Amino acid sequence: MSLHDNAVLALKAYDGAGAAQRELRGLYLDHLAAHPDGMWKACGAGHLTASALVVDPERGRVLLTLHKKLGMWLQMGGHCEPGDSTLERAALREAGEESGIPDLALLPDGPVQLDRHPIPAPCHWHLDVQYAALAGPGAVASISEESLDLRWFAYDEVAEVADRSVVGLLERTRAVLEA
Numbered sequence: 001m002s003l004h005d006n007a008v009l010a011l012k013a014y015d016g017a018g019a020a021q022r023e024l025r026g027l028y029l030d031h032l033a034a035h036p037d038g039m040w041k042a043c044g045a046g047h048l049t050a051s052a053l054v055v056d057p058e059r060g061r062v063l064l065t066l067h068k069k070l071g072m073w074l075q076m077g078g079h080c081e082p083g084d085s086t087l088e089r090a091a092l093r094e095a096g097e098e099s100g101i102p103d104l105a106l107l108p109d110g111p112v113q114l115d116r117h118p119i120p121a122p123c124h125w126h127l128d129v130q131y132a133a134l135a136g137p138g139a140v141a142s143i144s145e146e147s148l149d150l151r152w153f154a155y156d157e158v159a160e161v162a163d164r165s166v167v168g169l170l171e172r173t174r175a176v177l178e179a
Helices: 003-013 019-034 087-099 155-161 164-178
Strands: 047-056 061-067 076-079 113-118 125-134 147-154
Touching (some): 003 087, 003 125, 019 047, 019 113, 087 125, 113 164, 125 164, 147 155
Parallel strands (some): 047 125
Antiparallel strands (some): 113 125
8 A cells, every 4th residue: 555545544534623623634635636746745735744742641741853944842743755654654753763762652543633834835735644652661862963952841831832733732642641
């Protein structure tokens, strides 16, 4: 199965909370139907990306990266690559590369949230499929070349440093963890 086909299946199975998430799911599916190259950075109309919020629920904290190009505290994530067989693997690969933590495990049951955000030309949109990844006890993070900084934040500190998408991702992740 291609990554494109996997993304379609993952999105069809996603039952995001609320009308806005269901609307985004439809937009993502329409995008993939219209753009066979919609998984790749080269797609000028936009492309899917995969990310993961790294959480340490035992300590009530999340690991965020200070993105080198954007200068914002974000979850780990990025572009899909030809070697990625699933969106889950792409998110896990990106989280491992950017956090330096080798033994992350995604929360089960697929994406936690979808987030569509504009990016500069020549492309126009990132259609981010957002997961949550659990850090094992004693996980040690190390900064990658893609980051200016890497830092653990207590749950209640995230709203002070991150944008609405990251705050929403944390809220949805906590709801899943507490369910």
